[in-house]
Amino acid sequence: MSHDDTELVNLAHLSRSRAELGAAFLRILGYFREDGVKSIKAVEDAFRARNSAALVSPAHTLKGESAQFGAYRLSAMAEHIEMTARRCVEARQGPEELIETIVALRPCFTETMALLDREASPTVLRRPGAFGRRVDIPVAGFGRAG
Template sequence: MPHQDADLVNWSDFARTRGELGAAFLRILGYFREDGAKSISAIEDAFRARNAAALVTPAHTLKGESAQFGAYRLSAMAEEIEMVARRCVETREGPDELIETVVALRPCFTETMALLDRDANPLVARRPVTFGRRADTPPQGFGRAV
């Protein structure tokens, strides 16, 4: 499946991982944020240097860590980079064909992390509440006693 067709986040897999990690979830998500940013920087640097071999390891790492959190589009992009880079190493070609995927990788990571952070934040209310009443209660009108 092309990475454009993959879900940005598979929420059932995200919830499963959250349940499995328990109290360590936020810490591990923080590691993913740090490691993901490092992997993306390494991918960008290797691509600029036209070094296909140097693309393989950070792409492989990003692929696995992304999939663990249900970030399937990011995982699919990293997998494409890894597979093309491996082929380029074998055929001794440059990784030029990856330019669109490499350029789209960081924005996808940023968007994905924003979604994961929003859902993982313990301070975010899971049910909408408005000031002074529950969200499912119809408004009475401002300043009117009922």
């Protein structure tokens, strides 16, 4: 199952989350990065062991944390892994059908974190642009003309 059609990160959702979290945003984004790395490793390890039951919890965690930041594609992939793994547990089957999604999970996480890091960068000043769009304006570094 391909999740390429799902939006990587919904910037409006991310903006709302950033506003709600306020000063805690960067700290919680750091927790998401740490938890995401752990969850993905747990998913990969469980898949290698062909342990459907062990896929459920880390996929569930990744799904919820991704959704909090508007990381729709990552959340959808994690949900697919979680739901398929639950079905495999009930049917007493291995998770082999998840191979494509699990192989794509880490690259999606990497791409998602790069976008989240860029959006969270303190060196980018945000102000409303034309027709309600945001315009990112790089802030000149120390000793550089803007």
